[in-house]
Amino acid sequence: MAEACPAPLYLVGGSVRDFLCGLPMERADWDLASPCTEEGFIAAAKGAGFAVKAVYPRTGTVKIENGAGIACEFTRFRRDEYREGVHAPVSVEFTDDIAVDARRRDFCCNAVYYDILGGEFLDPLGGIEDMRRRILRTVAPAERVFGEDGLRLLRLARQAAQTGFSPDEECLTGAKRHCTLIRDIVPERVYHELILLLHADEKTGDGKAPYRGLCILKETGVLAEILPELTLGDGMEQNAKFHDHDVLEHSLRAVLYAAPSVRLAALLHDVGKPYCLLRNGRYYGHEIEGGRIARDILTRLKAPTAVIERVTLLVRLHMRDLDLQMKESKVRRELIEYYPFLDEFFAVKQADFSACKDVMTEAPVVTKWKAVMEAMKREGVPFTLKELAVNGRDVQNAGVPAERTAEILHALLLGCALDGRKNEREQLLRRAKQLAEE
Ligand code: ATP
Numbered sequence: 001m002a003e004a005c006p007a008p009l010y011l012v013g014g015s016v017r018d019f020l021c022g023l024p025m026e027r028a029d030w031d032l033a034s035p036c037t038e039e040g041f042i043a044a045a046k047g048a049g050f051a052v053k054a055v056y057p058r059t060g061t062v063k064i065e066n067g068a069g070i071a072c073e074f075t076r077f078r079r080d081e082y083r084e085g086v087h088a089p090v091s092v093e094f095t096d097d098i099a100v101d102a103r104r105r106d107f108c109c110n111a112v113y114y115d116i117l118g119g120e121f122l123d124p125l126g127g128i129e130d131m132r133r134r135i136l137r138t139v140a141p142a143e144r145v146f147g148e149d150g151l152r153l154l155r156l157a158r159q160a161a162q163t164g165f166s167p168d169e170e171c172l173t174g175a176k177r178h179c180t181l182i183r184d185i186v187p188e189r190v191y192h193e194l195i196l197l198l199h200a201d202e203k204t205g206d207g208k209a210p211y212r213g214l215c216i217l218k219e220t221g222v223l224a225e226i227l228p229e230l231t232l233g234d235g236m237e238q239n240a241k242f243h244d245h246d247v248l249e250h251s252l253r254a255v256l257y258a259a260p261s262v263r264l265a266a267l268l269h270d271v272g273k274p275y276c277l278l279r280n281g282r283y284y285g286h287e288i289e290g291g292r293i294a295r296d297i298l299t300r301l302k303a304p305t306a307v308i309e310r311v312t313l314l315v316r317l318h319m320r321d322l323d324l325q326m327k328e329s330k331v332r333r334e335l336i337e338y339y340p341f342l343d344e345f346f347a348v349k350q351a352d353f354s355a356c357k358d359v360m361t362e363a364p365v366v367t368k369w370k371a372v373m374e375a376m377k378r379e380g381v382p383f384t385l386k387e388l389a390v391n392g393r394d395v396q397n398a399g400v401p402a403e404r405t406a407e408i409l410h411a412l413l414l415g416c417a418l419d420g421r422k423n424e425r426e427q428l429l430r431r432a433k434q435l436a437e438e
């Protein structure tokens with residue numbers, strides 16, 4: 001494609017940065033740039049077997065994809081003009097000058113160009129030296145860079161986390177000064193960036209990465225903008241017998257100790273605490289309020305419905321049997337009730353426990369519940385309807401009305417919690433009839 005392009009074609013952005021830093025390159029997006037026009041690029045791309053997915057003439061952007069699933073985003077060299085409070089540039093001027101294009105980007109390490117045909121790197125702003133020093137530095141005065149586009153606030157924290165680089169002082173000051181510009185960014189994008197941040201360890205394998213990213217969001221004031229319910233817990237003391245950290249720091253550390261699949265739930269697990277303390281003077285019941293608040297937050301951020309439901313449930317459940325006083329019979333029923341979520345439930349419990357005093361031993365409640373679960377498995381207790389010795393048709397043939405089938409099957413399943421031997425066809429059918437008559 002580069003051969004057919006009427007002007008030099010460059011790779012830029014994440015792929016060049018990650019390559020030069022030795023970070024994994026298995027990526028879905030390749031960012032291309034050139035002084036050539038969109039038309040010139042499109043002809044070259046089509047010749048190389050790519051299909052054009054989208055063209056945005058105003059910014060000189062073209063999205064292409066080939067049959068092998070390689071996707072690229074081309075942007076023509078340009079200078080952007082912004083009006084404060086508007087995420088997209090208000091005017092765009094195309095240019096042949098690579099240094100001008102570099103200065104419309106965000107960080108210098110994202111403005112290193114690889115000349116595909118020439119086989120050399122062009123580094124108009126010293127981005128390679130920044131990578132060596134492992135810093136994030138803005139391409140122009142940070143005041144201006146962050147004042148232009150609120151999305152850069154999230155990119156700062158997310159990319160710092162993903163690369164392990166530290167924002168320089170000027171960067172942090174500029175971001176702090178403009179943290180309210182995050183309000184211009186659509187919630188879907190905020191959510192998307194937050195999720196990327198919570199999985200920022202994928203590239204470097206540094207498990208602290210998501211926590212570091214959250215600390216940058218906190219320090220720049222962006223966290224208080226996007227999750228004000230959570231940052232109310234900043235400085236909110238907790239019982240020192242159980243906790244080394246205030247409510248907010250405990251929540252951030254829960255992410256540090258959480259398995260990837262539950263980081264969002266870990267972040268929000270105590271979001272009900274500030275609300276309860278401010279309203280009732282105590283934290284009692286915070287998991288219930290927390291479930292409600294987590295749902296509100298995730299709805300506001302337009303998270304997928306399945307995520308909202310799962311996180312809400314995990315937040316509501318996170319206090320279960322914390323004092324280890326729950327009777328085994330109840331634990332058994334709950335293990336069946338929440339069986340599809342148990343891995344995540346245990347992971348949240350563990351994250352919460354570890355974040356209290358930064359201890360890595362297994363949470364006692366996890367040890368207890370896992371032992372009960374193992375015992376149940378040994379006894380042949382069914383955990384799912386699939387494992388139950390009767391199905392919907394069986395109980396209906398035994399006289400259970402269709403509209404009560406689900407409820408009665410569920411009751412039969414729970415009825416086996418204490419004794420796996422009850423999972424026997426004839427017994428279950430007798431019980432089903434009894435239940436139907438009640
Ligand atoms: P990755 O693809 O690994 O997430 P990236 O840095 O390539 O990171 P992209 O969103 O693909 O991020 O953007 C490509 C490049 O475009 C960036 O490296 C940066 O130079 C520029 N860029 C993207 N978004 C912005 C923005 N909001 N403001 C300024 N420059 C941006």
Ligand code: MG
Pocket residue numbers: 013014015029030031
């Ligand atoms: Mg990219």
